[in-house]
Amino acid sequence: MQQISLIKVAKSFGATLALREASFTAYRGEVVAICGENGAGKSTLMSILAGSRMPTLGHIEINGKTVLITSPHDAFDRGIRTVYQELSLLPDLSVAENLFLGELPVNGWGRIDWATLWADAGTEMVALGMPEIDVRRPAGDYPVAVQQMFEIAKAIRNKPELLILDEPTGVLTQRETDLLFAKIAELKAAGTIIFYISHRMEEVLEISDRVVVLKDGRSVDEAPADMMTHDRIIQSMVGRPLEKIYPPRVRDHGPVRMSVQGLRAPGVHDVSFDLKAGEILGFCGLVGSGRSEVMRAIFGADPRQGGDVVIDGVPLNAPTPKRAMAAGLGFVTEERKVDGLALDADVLDNAGLASMSRISRGPVLNRRAQRDMVFRQVQKLDLRPLELSYILRRMSGGNQQKVILAKWLLMQGLKVLILDEPTRGVDIATKVEIYRLIADLAAQGMGILLISSEMPEILGLAHRLCVMNSGRIVAEMVPEETNEHEIFVAAATVERPAA
């Protein structure tokens, strides 16, 4: 493939225009980064190139000739390979079978030639820089990061003409990311065109030759990577200059709202802290440091092994989610699709789930009162579409998150709100709205526990922050007096065994 061009490609789903006008060209051996917010049309664009969808308007040219990529099979035959964000491995099959699925080597009798399979798969893993992998073991035995590398290995096995990588590093650790980047350089030298989709600006600027920015389904900005800057990409993505993202910090704290003493749970060792009324307390730490586990243990989502939690003077021991709620706790969980939402239910049922007792007489629910109450709340949060019967699965991440926030804000007697990654997978405009909301809630006297993997978020919002490492709070800091580096050092330093 010498070059591939998208010419005014558009795609609509019913009345929804997912892609309006995407035009750009990529040349042999080039890495083109595609940036854009959620909903900007990246996924749609990718699915058109991968053959799973046909463009409504516009067309694609390969080497100057108009082509129709009619099916995923067709895309495959043209040498187009895609690595999706979601894993598509069969966890119970061996690594080798996953790599060669559909093309398993067979002998003359049609029997699978296992020896060849193991050897070939082993070679692939060595070529990727992971010789330690036992290709005969089930793929599911390996951590997610390694599984993602299997996906990549599968895609690049036959040296594709065009490789599409959708957020490939989302789950990778530094080591695998380095291996991936080395492989990308190798493929590039061999002439493969690579479309690299990512949220991570640093990565995009490091790996790509050119950056294309999508906004509202249009390609709005394009430049060689060395002429692009972090700010320019964001500005093009959002479509307006970056004003103040974080609301002003107001430290007007009341008395202690929640006190946690000596909390112990699986992955949590002796955690103690106080949270004042009106305070936003941030929790930093690497994945697996115990941040989420602390919150789940406080709320009673997972059992505790010890420790005391007191909210407004009332102890909350032997907690269940029900008791925690009665004590005034709300909990926005880390993975909204796993345990935050019923994706096939509508806005009303999702947002009304934690407040049914407020509008019930005995066991009977007043559906009209529920409708009114939920509507007012989601209207306040500027939900779009503002439609109570809308099914959550069809909403964007930002709007799904608003529905979850509405659910907890409607809870009776909310005193402390736990927010675990409240802006993950949320577009920038909604992020800003959520930041405002958090600040407003604190200003009204609520206590906020905020977990985020995005350090700027914690540094911009929190009044105080705790750094967790191996299940313990290892440092307490004031955001204005610290920086990402200092936090990272505290979070990543390996603890010496206690003397």
Added chain:
Amino acid sequence: MTEQTLSQPQKEQRPPMSRAAKANILFGVGVVVLIIVTALMQEVFLTERNMVNVARQMVTTGLLSIGMYVVIRSGGIDLSVGSTVAFAGLLAAGLQETMPVGAAIAIALSVGVVVGLINGVLIAYMRLQPFIVTLAMMGAVRGALFIYSETPTYATDKFFLKTLGAGKIFGVVPVTFAIFLACIPVVWFFMNHTRSGRSIMAIGMNPETVRLAGVNVRAQTTLAYVICGFFAALAGVLLAARLGISQPSVGVAYELDAIAAVVIGGGILGGGGGTVGGMFGGVIALALIDNVLNLFNVQSYYQQIVKGVIILIAVLLRRKPDS
């Protein structure tokens, strides 16, 4: 892959009709066409006698479908309802020799509740799979019944036979059918307008979300099976009253008709779909099809084929479009 609605104003536009709604309309039209065609070709069809017959025959499947609907919405399934039908029928018919008929019926109904409770506890508290638990329960109850009585038990009570079994309100509507009809709005109200009902619906879609929203998911799940057991027992009592006789072999494979009715009405195994109205429509459709095929003297083997095809059509119509 989610597609976000871009900043296109679409306030004026009514949302397009859902696939489920379209399927319901198609099904409704199909049933009406069936009725018209049959009425034109078979004079017997629209006679009072035949209609009373259809009404009576849908009671058992209907009551079982009510319970099955609740359980399926909770994300489960109950295969033991057919055995419960026989159990409750035997008790109601057999116990009336020795005690007032009201007490016999009460005991029969409470047996359904107990079976449901056991199912529910094993599923919700012991975290066993609903299919397996209720499959085991189906076999165990059935076996126990054959040990208890190999011969049929005849009902003798006058109220039981004449009023409950054979009685008609205003001389037209069979009492059993009236009871079934009365249960429909009750279940509709329960599922749509009580905290329990909404919780059960949500549990079928994501139990963890519901648990973290402070709902006692185990208790609510158990309740779904208890309700199902109760309606199965009620079906058993009314069937014994209509037939005047009960035997341990009654109700074999009845659970399949109930599941079929729920699925035809839009229910999804595993939770997340179907309405009470749809389920009711499914019950009516199945009963009409049975009756029509009988009137045309179609052999029962062919009847089974036709039913199978209809279930598949129902599921195909409601299939989620490929994304």
